[in-house]
Amino acid sequence: MAGNWLGLLSIGVFYLIVLGIGIWASRKSKREERKCTGNSSEVTMVGGRNLKIWVSIFTMSATWVGGGYILGIAEVVYDPTKGLVWVLGPLAYALSMIIGGLFFVKPIRSKKYVTFMDPFQEKYGDTLAAVLFIPALLADIFWTACILGALGGTVSVVLDISSPLAVGISAGVAIVYTLMGGLYSVAYTDVVQLGLMFFGLWFCVPFVLTSPSSANFTVAAVTKLHQEPWTGKLQLEELGCWVDDILLMAIGGVCYQAFYQRVLSMATDAQAKITCYAAAVICPLLGIPSIIIGGVAASTNWNQTSYGSPSPYEEGQARMILPIALQHLCPFYVSLVGIGALAASVMSSIDSALLSAASLIGRNIFKNIIYKRASERMIIVVVKVSVLLCGIIAAAFAMTSKSFYLLWYLSADVLYSVMTPHVICTFFLSQWVNQYGACSGFVLAILLRALIGEPQIGLPDVLPLPWDKIQEDGHRYRLFPFRTVIMLLAIVTILLVSRLAKMGLLNRTSDAETDTNLCSMAPIQTDMVEGKRLDKEQPLFSEGDDV
Template sequence: MAVNVPGLLSVVVFYLIILAIGIWASRKSKKEEKKLSGHKSEIAMVGGRNLNIWVSIFTTTATWVGGGYILGSAEVIYIPNKGLIWATAPIGYTLNFIIGGLFFVEPIRGKNYVTIMDPFQEKYGKTLTSILFIPSLLSDIFWVACVLAALGGTMSVILDIPSYYAVVISAAVAIVYTLLGGMYSVAYTDVIQLIFMLLSLWFCVPFILMSPTTADISFTAVNKLYQAPWLGRINTEDIGLWMDDVLLMTLSGVCYQAFYQRILATATDKQAKITCYVSAVLCVILAIPPVIIGAAAVSTDWNQTSFDLPTPYEQGKAGMILPISLQYLCPSYVSIAGIGAITAAVMSSIDSALLSASSLCARNIYKNVFRKTASEWEIMCVMKVCILLVGCIGMGLSMTTASVYVFWILSGDLMYSLMCPQVFCIFYFPSHSNRFGVATGFGVGLLLRCLMGETHLGIPPVIPLPGSGVVNGVYKHLLPFRTIIMLVCFITILLASRLASLLVRRGLLPEQVLHLKVRQAVTLKDTALNELIEDSNLNTDLPSPSSN
């Protein structure tokens, strides 16, 4: 099959449009820098905290609704014995925005923080925060790699070009406009990408449903025709796994810097909450087209299409069912629009991860750990270098497409298991957690996650859970093991913190295991972290000097 020249040209045109918008937004960023001289890094990271509410809504939604969201939703519906009931991403992401708006907007905005690591650095100091920073950094790198790998596979299916061309070009475009304008470029390009994604996908849906090779999806929802009914069902023994997936999607999102970067970019708490709630609605709307396409793929007699036999599922191409459906069930000019939708989804996720990782590196590592006197120019240079490095590392990893699932595990699973308890403790249990408890909880959580293994990667568990065992030749956890690890980590933090407080009171441990003599605090007037000598206690379990 020859290269799809019209499709390739459409992708090039789309990239040029996005690049042009990114350059335009970078000019707006420079204007804001002149207004707020001395705060260039803050403008690049959180847009000067004056982002238009509509822009904020679009960029927040686009951050979560990426290539994995639309490709994964269609894939899980197409896979036999899965179906709609197992499409947990739309459910989880919608709940994630609602929970974020209700419980995390006010705590993170209350002290004018810039990153999610600021409150950790303020309470626990630079050494422990640097350790907690590692999962966040890796999750962003693997996020970039996973999304680029998915894009490469999609382009190779529809355009019939080597996947690495699509990966390199897409990464280069995202890196360039993120370098130029920071948060402004990311946010304004996300607006165009989300609109294009929404219109393109809905444009393709009627053509797929009207394909002569596709049966009525209302019939195949509950009746077997070419494959299992696409509504799917949950077997009794799978309820724990389903709950685990939903909770992971729901709670891991409140641990990502990309989420906080957007709610910190709005002017007021009210606007930030509105952003979360409207984004939750848009997540549902944007999930409908891939769900319909996945259902249509289940209802299609692939023997009557030009697709090479056997079926996509039998060829191991279930992950590419959305682009395959666009190519074989739609006219060519319609599939071109679908290419644009997928490309837009991918680009909107990559730039968010690039900006997130670079912000954490430049502010919480370079500025607050290695060089506290760094100028704004230095911070901006480090941020740009990090954008380039993260983009290149993610691009390199994406070439190893066989390890895409590894990227997803490290990006979502570890954030849920290890960072979710930390985030809840820092915001809602600050008086019941201290440095010793946090370090102990992190270590226990990491050890348990390694011992639980990962069956999809062929890693058997060292610690089998009750009810788990081998099913059809594959070891299967029947309990929500990720959630169990998260809860154990959370309880460990609280218990170890309490134990450390008691041991310090009895003189068996030095007071430094609980709090810092030198505390790093974020002031309301200056977003840089400064060393402030304080005699007050960071842990209210211990008596303060004033109480004596």
């Protein structure tokens, strides 16, 4: 019990440090708001567009390297049915940052947008943009719920503390400092959180490696010891699914408002691109400790640990393998440092997701649709209220749902299938698309994704897919890259329907012009008979006429 109280005290101290930094940053935010009286809401949402480059690099990296990233890598490495070859996060996140820096920085910054929904409202109008706003908002809320749930499960495993209590406290702290300082508080607390995350996890690695219960994890990478080698295997038939998952995270990552919020917070395009490229290096490096811990867990004889038998995988606790390894392979004080690192990773993503969702609500829904005459102060109030409401909703999901990972996965799935076509078409093919094509692409993507189904939520698979593999437990393993196919079909549909709609409008316009010309010619012909000429540009006779 004393250990539990000590653990609570250490996490409490960490949260107080983060809260103190958030309060300090909020004062800087208030000073910037007074300088930018005309656009004070932009200080809250994009930091007044003058965030220091080193702060931007830290906050971009910390946002992507969240609790799901840290826990998920260790889980996949430890899982004997997957292994290191299926750890796609580091590679996908690096690709996402590079793609964002190369192709998306300049378009979103060209007109000084505030959110990535601004180009949609400018191109398609408020109604369609509001519909496209829904998957983006749900993705942020479910992402927050997933991260909070991951923290709650981690703390409950190591410290034997109620998971809802951990979720509530973490959400409360993140909401408070995000409310106080907006992007400034989020960015500067991310600097501390990223540092704690990096040093905390690396501090635990030597203790995990030297645990007497662990075999040589380098040998276990290629040789079967207590389970299959943790490097894993990639069958040729699984290549399509592997590529589909990478594209889901790499290209789908540039559909999150959190990415554009950091890109827009920089003073110049060059600084924004440097931020992306630096994050492309940092994100994979921060995944290395999780890979090592997952590999060690796969090479551990759990009968010789305080965990006992059966193993965490057999107990269905592979998701929590990182905190389990910290608890049973490290001294207690070391595991506390590791939990502090996990808490840092969780907090660094929660605040970003909350502010992203609130910025979309405050600007694109309230300011641009509901009340277009809203003052800057009113917009800031709406953003803060939205932070509170989104945080409460996400915490409720995390407390009551056992499938928060599934919720995040499905939200990312829909965001990739539905939003990616519109982001690509609006940013790069704007002159060839219109609202008719956008509506058609949106409906098609939703319809196809619904027909393909999702057994984990009880949605039947009406539309069969090729290359499906039925496992021994009856679970259908999808090998066909259906999400990428849906995304490509949606792009083709947007372009095709837009072209057809434009041709139809042009035909109607041509017909109308023809009718107008015929009507306008009548008095001219009459006047010609009378020997008068009203249209001086129209020749009285044309060549070849028989005078």
